[in-house]
Amino acid sequence: MTDEDPASLRRPAERIRERVDRVLGDLGATAGDVVGTLAPLRRPLRRSDLAAVQPALVQVIDRHRDFVQGVGIAFDDGHLGDASRWIEWWRSEDGEPAEFVRHNLDPEHNHFYDYAGKEWFALPRTMRRPTVTGPFVDFAGTNEHTITLAVPVVHDDGFVDVLGADVAVEGVERLLVESVQSRSPDTVLLNEHDRVVASTGVRWWSGTLLRRDDPGPDWSEAVDLGGDLRWRVVRAHG
Numbered sequence: 001m002t003d004e005d006p007a008s009l010r011r012p013a014e015r016i017r018e019r020v021d022r023v024l025g026d027l028g029a030t031a032g033d034v035v036g037t038l039a040p041l042r043r044p045l046r047r048s049d050l051a052a053v054q055p056a057l058v059q060v061i062d063r064h065r066d067f068v069q070g071v072g073i074a075f076d077d078g079h080l081g082d083a084s085r086w087i088e089w090w091r092s093e094d095g096e097p098a099e100f101v102r103h104n105l106d107p108e109h110n111h112f113y114d115y116a117g118k119e120w121f122a123l124p125r126t127m128r129r130p131t132v133t134g135p136f137v138d139f140a141g142t143n144e145h146t147i148t149l150a151v152p153v154v155h156d157d158g159f160v161d162v163l164g165a166d167v168a169v170e171g172v173e174r175l176l177v178e179s180v181q182s183r184s185p186d187t188v189l190l191n192e193h194d195r196v197v198a199s200t201g202v203r204w205w206s207g208t209l210l211r212r213d214d215p216g217p218d219w220s221e222a223v224d225l226g227g228d229l230r231w232r233v234v235r236a237h238g
Contacts, residue, residue: 009187009222009223009233009234009235010223011179011180012175012176012179012180012187012189012233013223013224013225013232013233014225015175015178015179016172016175016176016179016189016225016229016231016233017225017226017227017229019067019175020132020149020225020227020228020229021227021228022064023060023064023067023068023149023165023167024130024132024149024151024228026060026063026064027060027071027130027149027150027151027163027164027165028130028151030056030057030059030060030163031151031152031153031154031163033053033056034053034056034073034153034161034163035153035154035155035156037052037053037056038052038053038155039155039156043081043157044079044080044081045079045080045081046080046081046082047080047082047083047086047088050073050086050088053073053088054088054090057071057072057073057088057090057098058071058090058092058098060165061090061091061092061098064165065092065095066171067167067171068165068166068167069091069092069093069166069167069168069171070089070090070091070092070101070165070166071089071090071163071164071165071166072087072088072089072090072101072163072164073087073088073089073153073161073162073163073164074086074087074089074115074121074161074162074164075087075088075159075161076125076159076160076161077116078159079155079159079161083105084105085105085115085116086105087101087103087105087113087115088100089101089103091166103115118133119131119133120133120134120148120150120162120164121150121162121164123150124150124151124152124162125152125160125161125162127152128152128154128160129151129152129228130149130150130151130228131149131150131151131228132147132148132149132150132228132229132230132231133147133148133150134146134147134148134169134191134197135147135169135191135195135196135197135206135207136207137207138166144168144169144170145168145169145170145206145207146166146167146168146169147166147167147168147169147172147197148164148165148166148167149164149165149167150162150163150164150165151163151164169197169198169206172189172197172198173198173199173206176189176198176199176200176233177200180200185235185236186199186200186201186203186204186235186236187199187200187201187233187234187235187236188200188201188204188210188233188234188235188236189231189232189233190210190222190231190232190233190234191230191231192230192231193209194209194210194211195207195208195209195210196208196209196210197231201236203236204236219234219235219236222234
């Protein structure tokens with residue numbers, strides 16, 4: 001089998017899926033820990049109560065430092081008694097200790113971050129299953145192209161929060177490049193909307209929409225990543 005054989009696309013597909021699945025599995029376990037930690041506390045919960053879950057969030061970053069940049073919980077409307085909305089988000093860069101990331105949650109402010117309308121929050125909350133969204137530019141945090149992995153946090157009192165992890169596109173691209181031995185033809189990772197997540201070539205920028213009917217390269221058969229990832233790997237010829 002050569003690197004031009006479509007079957008060789010399975011190598012990067014399997015490696016990326018395995019890495020994402022590992023983080024999603026960890027998020028799912030952490031969501032259970034969060035529910036168990038918060039359950040005995042008085043109601044309504046307050047922001048000061050969230051110090052109890054901070055260690056679990058930071059530990060997710062520590063376990064995936066080569067891939068995950070930030071982890072946090074976005075709370076369901078009305079779940080906290082002293083804030084209509086709140087994001088308890090922590091971030092670490094270059095191996096430094098994690099720091100709290102403050103988001104502007106004032107609806108009257110020009111830079112209001114309406115996370116309830118974002119896919120990374122709305123999809124896992126309504127569908128009650130893990131989701132992967134992006135790439136998108138994280139204007140509310142890093143201004144980088146980002147992928148967010150997220151799982152629902154379902155509480156006994158009916159509230160559904162969302163636990164998420166941010167992964168820079170650069171980290172996904174590194175996995176793709178390391179798992180593809182040949183650099184020609186280009187290998188491209190696409191999301192479910194035919195937008196480029198990452199590629200091994202400079203022609204395919206993250207976030208751009210791939211139009212297969214445009215004149216240019218011929219595309220080999222795609223290999224689906226499967227699982228919670230509705231992504232696929234394709235190869236450009238020409």
